[in-house]
Amino acid sequence: MQLNKSNYYSTEANLHYMSGSQLKSFLPAYEGCEAKAMAKIRGEYVEPPKDAFDEGHYLHAWNEGTLDEFKVNNPSLYSTRAPSVGQLKSNFQHCNKMIKILESDPLVMKALAGKKEVIMTAELFGVPWKIMIDSYQPEVGIFSDLKALKDIGGKWWNKETQCYENFLDHYGYTLQMAVYAEVERLVMGRDKWLIPHIVVVTKQDLPDYEIIYFDYDVIEASLQIVKNKIERVKSIKSGLVPPVRCEKCEYCRGTKRINRIKHYSELALY
Ligand SMILES: [Zn+2]
Numbered sequence: 001m002q003l004n005k006s007n008y009y010s011t012e013a014n015l016h017y018m019s020g021s022q023l024k025s026f027l028p029a030y031e032g033c034e035a036k037a038m039a040k041i042r043g044e045y046v047e048p049p050k051d052a053f054d055e056g057h058y059l060h061a062w063n064e065g066t067l068d069e070f071k072v073n074n075p076s077l078y079s080t081r082a083p084s085v086g087q088l089k090s091n092f093q094h095c096n097k098m099i100k101i102l103e104s105d106p107l108v109m110k111a112l113a114g115k116k117e118v119i120m121t122a123e124l125f126g127v128p129w130k131i132m133i134d135s136y137q138p139e140v141g142i143f144s145d146l147k148a149l150k151d152i153g154g155k156w157w158n159k160e161t162q163c164y165e166n167f168l169d170h171y172g173y174t175l176q177m178a179v180y181a182e183v184e185r186l187v188m189g190r191d192k193w194l195i196p197h198i199v200v201v202t203k204q205d206l207p208d209y210e211i212i213y214f215d216y217d218v219i220e221a222s223l224q225i226v227k228n229k230i231e232r233v234k235s236i237k238s239g240l241v242p243p244v245r246c247e248k249c250e251y252c253r254g255t256k257r258i259n260r261i262k263h264y265s266e267l268a269l270y
Contacts, residue, residue, distance in 0.1 A: 003119050003130055011043040017121065017130035018233070020176035023226065026233045029160045030172040034236055034243035036251035041237065045251050051091055056148055058095045059201070063134055063146050064116040098148065098207045102199070111144045111197050111211050113137060122186040124179070125230045131183045138188065142213075143180065144197040147173070151202055152210055168212070173198060177214050178222030193219055 001007075001016045014022060024030040025037040039045035058077070061070035071077055077092050079085055088096070102108045114137035121130050135144040149167055156170040157163075168174055177196035185193050193216060201209040235241040245252045 003121060005117060005119070008119060008130065008132060011041070013130065014041050016128060018124075018127045018230075018237075019130050020172070020179040023179075023229065023233060024172040024175065026236065027172075027229055028246065029158065030170075030175075031249075033246035033249040033252060035245040036249050038236060038243045039251055048250070052148075055091060055095050055203070058092055059099065059146060059148050060117075060134065062095075062099050063112055094203065095148075098201045098203070098209075101207050101209060102201055105209070108199055108209065108211060111135070111142070111199055112146065114140075114143075118143075120183055120187045122183045124182060124186065125227055127230065127234055129179060129183050131180045133180055133184070136184075138184075138194060142195045142197055143184065144199055144211075145173075145177065145180070147198055147200045149200055149202060151204065152200060152208055167200075168198075174214060174218050175222045175225060178219040179226060181214075181219050182223055 001013065003013060003017075007013055022037070022041070025032045025040065026034050036045060040047070054074075054077070058067070058070065061067045071088075077088055079087050079089050087093075102112070112135045114135045116135060118133045118136040119130065120133070121128055123129070133143045134146045137143065149171075152167065154167055155164040156167070158165050158170070177198065181193040181196050185191075196214045196219070198212045198214075199209070200212065201207050232241065236243050247253075247256065
């Protein structure tokens, strides 16, 4: 299957290819759920639209240089209610503020330069993978991903590992960057990885931002995690093993049936 921007996120592409976010969607450590992941891949479950999703698209359209076109094609970005009819909705006006801040920093613009939205595919751990790199600069040995988040300093409780973690681990960005680095390396037939960078910008009233880079140690460690997890995900995706329901996510709540009464002590806080 040949991938392009219009079919990259299609059901067909998700069935054929694995991706960093698809792998994470199976793994409880990243708030994934096997049952929801499979329902999504099969096209049986569509996640309810989230503002954060559209804001991400808005920022990526800016990075790609197609923001004007994006605005024309997405009338839902504009308010239909008085007195702000026809104006950008306030959350997208705030995106403009985030963009302005990024544009004003030369090092950010340097990190985000290069070829935009580069799609690559390669076989990794016995399955075909797809990646889309936001900003690709092999000539300087780096690639960059653009992320918008609430707060750089936030901490999240990981039930599996029983400890707090930062946004990089919580959202599995290290894992995602490692997959990008490895797929790119395989496609180019190089023996060394490009250095993955993430440009993060926060949604705070006065946005904060940072450029973060990763090293070979974390790429190796993250690829090891992928290797450890991929076999089960492969067997679920091919239908050999039934997916387990997490009974907590939106998909599971929406399809819930109680088949066992819980003992009061099962309601753990942490
Ligand atoms: Zn679930």
